[in-house]
Amino acid sequence: MILELILKKLIIVVVLCLASLISLYLYFKPTKNYSIAELQQNGRLSNNKLKQKQNSNNSDINNNIKSYIQSLTDFIDKAPFRQEDTHAILTRNSENIQKYLSDFSKLVDINIMNNNNLTNDEKSRILWELFKEYNWRGEDNAFKAIIKDHLMYLKNPNLIPDITSTYSDIAKLGEKSANARHDLLEILNSIDIDSKISANQNVIDTLSTDLRSINSRNEAQNLSDMAITLLYNYSKASDSNIIQDIVRAANNNSQASLSYMNSLFKLAITDTDSNHLQSLLQSNMSQSTKEDLNHSITFNLKENGSVQLSTIDQKSLAVLNQYLATAVNEKSGDNRDLQQVQIAVSKLLSQK
Incomplete structure (x- = not known):
């Protein structure tokens, strides 16, 4: 009996130790890196779509473009240091890393x-495919x-259809793809807007859908300002008027x-066309x-806020x-901040 009891206790201890070791391994296990292309494929699969071969990234790329991509890839892979030890700001890296990055x-x-010998579209395609396909x-x-x-x-607008399609696919993964989507928003933001380009509607449709599907505060804070x-x-x-959407x-x-109302209010209040604010x-x-809108108003327009009242169109x-005037009367509880903004706005109007 005593021996059986000792064995049972030993088994329990061993099981608990194994459970602890597994937990520690899972906690410290490095997060797997995914290329944007891999996220895109996962996003398609998560939406119950058939697995698609990425023809745009393979058969549609001619050998000349592939060779340029390969030369850049080889340079990255041959670096005498780990990629994860580098920093985007060049001066934050050690001198030897700075030298290699500068050469790159x-x-x-x-x-x-x-x-x-390369057209602007070819240059853009090379860099876009590398950015999207490489497992950074x-x-x-x-x-x-x-x-x-x-x-x-x-600043190539011809990339817009592929960027928005990629964004739409990876957005299905939610917060897992937030950083990658932020990168895509930055690239979109660098492209000059041309009202004659039909692909503009791709941006509107993609980002409108994304704003409706975002379901976490962190995701909203990370993406909404640039997306909106x-x-x-x-x-x-x-x-077109996207405000109601x-x-x-x-x-x-x-x-x-x-996050949505704060971003939208800052845009509308600084717009020279008052119809958007209205x-x-x-x-x-x-x-x-x-x-949330009232909170955004007080946060941005109070003294030392991000928007100076004197810069706003009359x-x-x-x-x-x-x-x-209406909001102050409607609001229950402590509305001192909103009242202070209303007083400041009224005073400024009376002086103009």
Whole structure:
């Protein structure tokens, strides 16, 4: 009996030790890196789509372009240090790493950017395919930053369809793809908006859908400011009003509402066309969304806020003053901050 009891205790101890070791391994196990192309494929699969071969990344790329991609890939792979030990800001790296990164940037300039044998589309395709397909390691990868910077410098609108398609696919993975989507937003943001380009609607449709599907506060904070800025500017170029769509997305997503309303208010209040601000303030908001808007107003317009009242167009000030007069009377509880903003706006209007 005693021996059996001892054996049982030993078994329990061994099981507990194994469980602890497994937990420690899972906790410290490095997070797997995924290329954007891999995230895209996972996003397609998560949406119950058939696995698709990435023809755009293989058969459609001619051998000449592949050779340029391979030369850059070889240079990265032969680095005498780990990618994950690099930093996007060059001066944060040690001298030997700085030298290698500088040589890599020069290689991109000579072989791609300043190569007169390549068209602008070919240059963009080389850098885009490398950026998308390569499995970058580390959160602050300097090689990745160099490729992205050069890609953004090209400002090629012909990339918009592929960027938005990729964004839409990886957005299905939620927070797992947030950093990759932020990179894609930065690339989109670098492209000059041309109202004549039909692909502008791709941006509007993709980002509108994404704002409706974001379901975490962190995801919203990471993406909404740039996404809403792009959506706002592209919709203006297309003579469409996206404000109501953003407000509806905020109404249906309490986790993201504050981020959405803060970004949207900053854009509307600094716009020289007061109609956009009026559209926002008169939109059909839920009570919680309206409270988030009021919080954004006080945060941005209070003393030392991010927007100076003196820089706001007079028509916009009048629209805002009318809204605040009503909002102050409606708001229950402590509304001192909102009252202070309303007093400041009224005072400024009386002086003009």
